[in-house]
Amino acid sequence: MDVIWFLITTLVGGLILGALGKLVAPGDRDNIPFWLTIVCGIVGMLVGSFLYWGAFGENNKPFDGHAATWDNATNGIDWMRHLWQVGVAALAVMAAAFVTGRSKAKV
Known part of the structure; x- marks a missing residue:
């Protein structure tokens, strides 16, 4: 059952973060x-979480009876x-638009 919830949250989170990444991406x-x-949203969600964990996560002390992990590093909403996830998603959207050559042409 944990795998099913991981897949559901990854798809829903990818949808939300991909949309936010498109909104934040310049141009x-x-x-x-x-x-x-x-x-792009899924990439932003996973890579952004791992980047945040690598930069800041290991400094967090145990809380709520369990140790901090890459996907749950603080009390409450992290x-x-x-923000790191949205930033990585925006970079992924820009890279996807560049690779596919699908940015809008100026008229």
């Missing part, structure tokens, strides 16, 4: 396919980790 990056937006 016209709206012309990539919907499935690629979700993939806003800084989510």
